[in-house]
Amino acid sequence: MHSTTGEAPGKALGGDFRGDLAVAAxxxxxxxxxxIPLGAAFGILLVSQGLPWFWAPTTALVVFAGSLEFLAVSMISTGLSLAAIAVTTLLVNFRHIFYGLSFPMELLRGRAQRGYGIFALTDETYSLLAGTAPEELNGRRITLIQVLSHGYWVLGSLSGALASTALPAGVEGVEFALTALFVVLAWDHARKRTNLRAVGYGVAASVLAGILAADQFLTVAVIAFLLMLVADYAMARSKRA
Known part of the structure; x- marks a missing residue:
């Protein structure tokens, strides 16, 4: 996914800042x-647990890990130990190690851009980058995609925290925005790809986990999906040999 011409990524694609910003947007x-709605749900949840409203945008800006932030609210409010919080954080975000294996780090220039690229790598931005043709990417576009996504999360968290006092008690269903987001991204990814084996593996892993271990659905589904990908890679490598 990297340029071999030696030119700056943006220049190699013939794009300027405005053009790259338009593509990223x-x-x-x-x-x-x-x-935005999921961040608002996080802001509402945080304030409902008795924490000051400004912690919502601050956490969104500094942590930027959606599922972990939701868990952090409950862990902090229940007085969980730092060791337990650290272990939970490792388990929840361990999947990002695999994202890094195919993240186009070579397109990013400089320590600041690379450092932010690592920090702001989320499920959604990885899905967007994986579903975008390599020739349509450059370092600036990748950074703008991550900055915009980060901004949406901070904006949603801030708006939810500020609006929480005006909402009636017992609002439910806002947290479904996360599931809806993954459905949209999965559909968009499948629509752009001619090779749908990975999509099929994901569906098969989900069905298998739902039947065998509904209580541990995510863990079993991720492990099954990973094993399918490893087997697929091994078969492909065997054929090439």
Missing amino acids: KLTVPVAMGY
């Missing part, structure tokens, strides 16, 4: 549709 529309 268009690509991140599905992320905005999920991050």
Whole structure:
């Protein structure tokens, strides 16, 4: 996914900042549709647990890990130990190690851009990058995609925290925005791909986990999906040999 011409990524694609920003904004529309309402749900949840409203945008800006932030609210409010919080954080975000294996780090220039690229790598931005043709990416576009996505999350968290006092008690269902977001991203990814084996593996892993271990659905589904990908890679490598 990297340029071999030696030119700067943006220049190699013939794009300027405005052009790259327009592309990034268009690509991140599905992320905005999920991050803003989901961030608002996080802000509402945080304030409902008795924490000051400003912790919502601060956490969104500094942590930027949606599922973990939701868990962190409950862990902090219940007085969980730092060791337990650390272990939970490792288990929840361990999947990002695999994202890094195929993240186009070589397109990013400089320590600041690379450091932010690592920090702001989320499920949604990884899905967007994986579903975008390599020739349509450059370092600036990748950074803009991540910055915009980060901004949507902070905006949603801030708006939810500020609006929480005006909402009636017992509002339910807002947290479904996360599931809806992943559905949209999965559909968009499948629509752009001619090789749908990975999509099929995901569906098969989900069905298998739902039948065998509904109580541990996510863990079993991820493990099954990983094993299918490893087997697929092994078979492909065997054929090439």
